[in-house]
Amino acid sequence: MRDDAPSPLIRLRRRVHFLLDSGGVGDRAARNVHGGLVALVILSVAAVILESDPDHAARYGAIFRAVEYVAIAAFSVEYALRIWSAPDHTLYAAMRPAQARLAFVVSASAIIDLVAILPFYLSVVGAADLRILLFLRLARFFKLARYSPGIRSIFAVLETERKALAASGIVLFGVVLFMATAMHVVEHDAQPEAFRSIPASMWWAIQTIATVGYGDVVPHTAAGRVIAAISMVMGFVMLGLPVGIVATAFAEEIHRREFVVTWSMVAKxxxxxxxxxxxxxxxxxxxxxxxxxxxxxxxxxxxxxxxxxxxxxxxxxxxxxxxxxxxxxxxxxxxxxxxxxxxxxxxxxxxxxxxxxxxxxxxxxxxxxxxxxxxxxxxxxxxxxxxxxxxxxxxxxxxxxxxxxxxxxxxxxxxxxxxxxxxx
Structure with a gap:
């Protein structure tokens, strides 16, 4: 064995990292590990949802608890192994092992992994409200993002286009504010309760621009109906803007990835x-x-x-x-x-x-x-x-x-x- 050959423990750590983070490419064991984790996430989330029904909880409570125990055990082992193998992650390769593990622990994906198992341990010590625990248990659904290239692409798009989406959100808020103010001015005398202030009028503006139109608050004056018509038309435009930004950026992201993969294959x-x-x-x-x-x-x-x-x-x-x-x-x-x-x-x-x-x-x-x-x-x-x-x-x-x-x-x-x- 060469002097610079990795030790058996390091080889084992690299293998663990490959099994957990490779995406299953070219390795049957990695595909099985990822498939099992994805199935366990879906099964545990389904159990949490069905358990919220009293009849299902009474009839299948033992099954739901068994699913929860298996999921907690698997996710806890996964979380510990990911921390242990963090030094082999590409993002942390230049760091010392302790630094790499700390950097992983504070990363977004690791926080989701922790939230997925935290409710169980909090319930053991009785340190949290049951409604909060229920919400945190459902948060494990976001673990699927790690195993799905499509979901990761969406998150990458949202990160890339965050400034454009923030700008469209600001513009949308401005439209809501302007329409609410206009309706407060023209409808205040006709409906003093519904349009008594600009904040109260914003409820009408939001549901109108979103084209929901519950009908609980409607304009009575001619000027109010004109403002309502303009608000509805503006709603179609404003709500389509962020959708267009995300759709275009997502298509570009997919095209970019396919281009890089194809390029590397042809050039090889x-x-x-x-x-x-x-x-x-x-x-x-x-x-x-x-x-x-x-x-x-x-x-x-x-x-x-x-x-x-x-x-x-x-x-x-x-x-x-x-x-x-x-x-x-x-x-x-x-x-x-x-x-x-x-x-x-x-x-x-x-x-x-x-x-x-x-x-x-x-x-x-x-x-x-x-x-x-x-x-x-x-x-x-x-x-x-x-x-x-x-x-x-x-x-x-x-x-x-x-x-x-x-x-x-x-x-x-x-x-x-x-x-x-x-x-x-």
Missing amino acids: APLFSTLDASAIAEIMRYLRAQSLPAGALIVRRGEPAHSMYFIAAGEVEVELPDGPVRLGEGQFFGEIALLRKTRRTANVRAATPTKLLILDAFDLHVFTQRNPEIGRHIEAVAAKRSEFRPAIREGDLREGDLREGDLIEAEIDPRDIPPRADAP
Whole structure:
């Protein structure tokens, strides 16, 4: 063992951090841990909701208590393990272990984790009102944000657009204040109780601008009806403003993430790794997406090859003579088909529900015709790659097919190849 190799305890800590914070990408155990925690959050929240009904509480009280005890035990262990593994978190990697753990404890996600288990321990010591405990127990619902990329994206959007949302809120308050003042002036004599002051008139302004219109307070004068009509029209405009801000920013966030992921996959392919940013961005325009269920056949052995594939999500299984090989998110296969008229030398199936990004040989041909210099560069890179002439093994296709095959050992990360049973 090297002197700088991590100790078993550090390796265990890193593994715990991966299981809790990786999102389950590429690891079955991590996916199971995250799936179990998500299921437990949903189950515990459902138990809290159903327990609020006296009939359900009397009939299923023992089940609700069992769910609560299991959830508290699991969330307590999770909270402790997250604190212990905090030094391996990317955000705290530059800190000393004690500093990293302190920084994690005061983070928003850690506070939510603490709130999720706090009601139980407070109820044990009898130090809180039961209504407060009920509210805090429901707060564990927000733990789902940690396990959902979509919810995290929404929070990121709200953080990014907080100034614009605050500005729209200020403008909305100004409209409410102005309309309430106008209605107080014109309706005070007609309805002294309903519009006795500006604060009292703001109730009418809020429900009118929100287009709720309970009908408990309505204008009696002609001027009041005009102000009410203007308030309703202003309500449509003002309430649509924050919705538009969030929707636009959310779409941009999703597009930005997909762009970064796609860029990294394309740039990692040897044929394109030395291209500049503008050339890679141009190639990305030709990619098309395809979603496949688990077990679907992507390419068939012996068929003409005409595309290369980038794995955006999921896993595929390449059926090689030495045994199946799995390729996961961020990897690719079939690149030789872009430059040679080949036949597939292996079957490839979707091992899990998979999303692929496909680049057809025809589209790359169009691209290289429009950019001859880049086309010559890609050809030069391809010509230097020895994997265009793989060794022939027993059981493969004909020699000509194998030499021109597009699914070859050089496109597969050796770490993905399972060891043989007779390996030393």
